[in-house]
Amino acid sequence: MTETDKAPAAAQTTGASLSYRPPRSQWWDVWDQFKTHKGALIGLTIFVLILATILIGPILWTIEPTYVDLRARNQGFSMEHPFGTDQLGRDILSRMMAGGKVSISVGMTAMALSILLGTTIGVLAGYFRRLEGPLMRLTDLFLALPLLPLLLLMVTLFRDPLSKSFGPESGIFLLIVSAIGATSWMQTARIVRGEVLGLKEREFVLAARSIGTPSRRMITRHVLPNVLSPIMVSATLGIASAIITESALSFLGLGFPPDFPTWGRLLFDAVDQMQLYPSRVILPGVAISLTVLSVNYIGDGLRDALDPRIRGR
Structure with a gap:
């Protein structure tokens, strides 16, 4: 072979090696699709x-959210108190950061409980025919209940016993998380059940069943990984719903105690002085709105990114 013949062959080999790309995981493709959703990226x-503000802020801004200084009460915006002070002289900025930590913690914990309940009930109802009827009727029953009055009833009945057993702060945190999680799993259960019903007829599930794979292994290895996408989307939307619910309970005076600030509690405390000091209502309201909107946009972006029909375009 002459040098002239060798040159094209070498060029082809070099071009092939340059065009080779190592295989990418599905999550890289999901991230690439997520980045194209401007609203989700902004959210x-x-x-x-x-999150950075409520986690790192208290390290830099060391004023205690419960510190009372009657000499500095009802102050406006200043260098010493950027968001002003309340009627007891407590720094509103530190209370906003502490309240955000509690509100988002409640939202994430209640979402985790809701997703656990909804996924378990949805998988069992979709995979086992004998359980589908009772579990779906239970889901319909919870969907038919007025949730806010039910939450108010649960908080009223169990507030004092849990506060005595776990302390006022831990008890009310456990109660609110349990109440929200136990009353918000139904949509996740219905979504997961529908996905499982479709997966049961797929070829890989039928093949695994034909070789005698136990139901427990089928669910953990073949069913659950393939319903992860709708579960993640439901989880992001569940955080926003739980934050709003906790804020509503605190606004009604049935949430955390007054010395344990949350965004909803800050709204409740500021209602009486809304006309004189409107910023005390606006600041926690904006914080709740921004958090809920950002989480909802993240959920929209995840829904589009995890949809293979959109990701394959």
């Missing part, structure tokens, strides 16, 4: 900034 940025 993720806002949510990360909120």
Whole structure:
């Protein structure tokens, strides 16, 4: 072979090696699709900034949220108190950061409980025919109940016993998380059940069943990984719903105690002085709105990114 013949062959080999790309995981493709959703990217940025503020802010801003200084009460915006002070002289900025930590913690914990209940009930109802009827009727029953009065009843009945057993702060945290999680799993259960019903007829599930794979292994290895996408989307939307619910309970005076600030509690405390000091209502209201909107946009972006029909375009 002459040098002239060798040159094209070498060029082809070099071109082939340059065009080769190592295989990428599905999550890289999901991230690439997520980045194309501008609203989701902005929502993720806002949510990360909120998390950074409530986690790192108290390290830099060392004023205690419960510190009372009657000499500095009802102050406006200043260098010493950027968001002013309340009627007891407590720093509103530190209370906003502490309240955000509690509200988002409640939202994430209640979401985890809701997703656990909804996924378990949805998988069992979709995979086992004999359980589908009772579990779906239970889901319909919870969907038919007025949730806010039910939450108010649960908080009223169990508030004092749990506060005595676990302390006022831990008890009310456990109660609110349990109440929200136990009354918000139904949509997740219905979504997961529908996905499982479709998966049961897929070829890989039928093949695994034909070789005698136990039901427990079928669910953990073949069913659950393939319903992860709708579960993640439901989880992000569940955080926003739980934050709103906790804020509503605190606004009604049935949430955390007054010395344990949350965004909803800050709204409740500021209602009586709304006309004189409107910023005390606006600040926690904006914080709740931004958090809920950012989480909802993240959920929209995840829904589109995890949809193979959109990701394959």
